[in-house]
Amino acid sequence: MIKFSDCVNGMRTSEIRDLMSMAMKPEIITFAGGMPNNDLFPVKEIDEIYNGLDDATKKVGFQYGPTPGYPPLIESLKEYLRSKNLPVDSNDLIITSGSLQAINIIAKLFVNPGDTVITENPCFIGGTSAFKSYQANIVGIPLDSDGIIMDELKRAMENEAKDAKILYLSPYFHNPAGIIYSKKRKEELLKFLAGKELILIEDDPYSELYFNESDKDLTVPMKTIQPEPVPICYTGSFSKILGPGMRLGWLLATPEIINKAQLTKQSMDACSSTFTQVLADQFLRKGKLRPYVERLREIYSRRMKIMNDSLVKNMPPEAKWVVPKGGFYFWITLPEKVDALEVLKESMSKGAIFVIGRTFDPEGIKNNCFRLAFSHTPEDEIDKGVKIISEALKARL
Numbered sequence: 538m539i540k541f542s543d544c545v546n547g548m549r550t551s552e553i554r555d556l557m558s559m560a561m562k563p564e565i566i567t568f569a570g571g572m573p574n575n576d577l578f579p580v581k582e583i584d585e586i587y588n589g590l591d592d593a594t595k596k597v598g599f600q601y602g603p604t605p606g607y608p609p610l611i612e613s614l615k616e617y618l619r620s621k622n623l624p625v626d627s628n629d630l631i632i633t634s635g636s637l638q639a640i641n642i643i644a645k646l647f648v649n650p651g652d653t654v655i656t657e658n659p660c661f662i663g664g665t666s667a668f669k670s671y672q673a674n675i676v677g678i679p680l681d682s683d684g685i686i687m688d689e690l691k692r693a694m695e696n697e698a699k700d701a702k703i704l705y706l707s708p709y710f711h712n713p714a715g716i717i718y719s720k721k722r723k724e725e726l727l728k729f730l731a732g733k734e735l736i737l738i739e740d741d742p743y744s745e746l747y748f749n750e751s752d753k754d755l756t757v758p759m760k761t762i763q764p765e766p767v768p769i770c771y772t773g774s775f776s777k778i779l780g781p782g783m784r785l786g787w788l789l790a791t792p793e794i795i796n797k798a799q800l801t802k803q804s805m806d807a808c809s810s811t812f813t814q815v816l817a818d819q820f821l822r823k824g825k826l827r828p829y830v831e832r833l834r835e836i837y838s839r840r841m842k843i844m845n846d847s848l849v850k851n852m853p854p855e856a857k858w859v860v861p862k863g864g865f866y867f868w869i870t871l872p873e874k875v876d877a878l879e880v881l882k883e884s885m886s887k888g889a890i891f892v893i894g895r896t897f898d899p900e901g902i903k904n905n906c907f908r909l910a911f912s913h914t915p916e917d918e919i920d921k922g923v924k925i926i927s928e929a930l931k932a933r934l
Contacts, residue, residue: 543650544650544669565885565888565889565890566888566914566925567922568890568891568908568913568922569891569892570910571712571865571910571913572776572781573913574914578780579779579820583816587816590815595815597811598811598814599811599812601807602811604799604803604808605630606630606809607814609822613818613821614821615630616821618789621758622757623761624763624789628790629791630795631787631795631798631799632786633772633785633786633787634785634809634810635776635786636742637664638805638806639772639786640663640705641670643798644667644670644671645801646797646801647703648668648703650671650672651674652673652702653697654668654673654674654705655694655703655704655735656676656677656705656706656899657677657680657685657705657706657714658897658898658899658903659713659868659906661707662896662897668705673702673703675900676693682716683716683718683722684719685706685722690729694733701735703735704730704736704737705740706739707740707741709741709756710862710866711864712866713866713892713897713908714868715859715864715866715867717862718755720754720755727762728766731767733767735767736767736768737769737770738769738772739758739772741758741771742774743863743864744863745778745830746778746833746834746837747862748834748841749838749862752862756863769790770788771790772787772788773787773789774786775817778830779826779829783810783813837863837912839916840916841861841867841911844867844919846920848867852869852923852930853931855934856869856870856871857870857871865910865911866909867911869906869907870905870906871905871906872905874905875905875930875934877906878893878904879933880907880926881907883929887929889922889923889925889926891926892910893907896908
């Protein structure tokens, strides 16, 4: 008889992964995948970059690279992060295979079986999966429209999470909740954390995707505030601002942490793709990132407005949501009695799918909510899909 390890036996499947096969059917309108639409990728720009490389650089791209990352990308990425006022001169940087690997590395560095990790609830499924793979005990803290609820966090850290090793947050256009932390909430959080013996993971894949320039100040990372009240591991990714298939993310942290992170990454994959690192480096150096992201902001802002208008027009009054200021997602909250899985089954039979709430609950229980991603869906299908989901919901009320 095959006997799997305790950490594998503790894993649970993700409804997102399970739905992807359904989402590939052309007749299905999908709001499930938190990813860009294929038509939005900068194919022409990448073609120009690759065709403009000399043969020596192309050959480097096919080779193994240093574990910390392709040196030119390290330098160009530092300049990009420096433009965001991040402390790149007093911290070190490592390139990872997506920001999820960065989270996984941090978990491996600090979590022993049975240790406590605090997350938001709802929480990015990749984060909870990474922590659970190291047999962490996860304590989820609820969110409001301004961020993690401080009274709930304080209560937990006085009780079941008093010995927590890590606090994991996604403060900027949260996946799945769609919110962005207010400046006041971040200040209150950092003041409370001062002197605590834990690591703060500030996960930031979406902050460049704000819709209005007036909201840009909300995207200033907590790690820019020096000195840090606790060690902050700042993680980011090219997945949402260039392409998820590049599989490139990063971790900015103290030299002590990055030194151990390099050892950990060596045991995972030795190095991230040199080929895509070469392309990402040139994308940054040639100044292509800024105009590309500006174009994405316009497109995602328009899609968000189309979805919000449709939600306002079609959803029953019992459904509640926060209008996102950026990112990819709407988080729809329903009365406690409503099971989002039943709504999904009805909606799927009529041709539209989404991701149910318990996917993002660290305990896999709370299910009177669901996530709608507008980033991947063609604009002319958004209203039709929302109508289908709204009718399915009304049938369950």
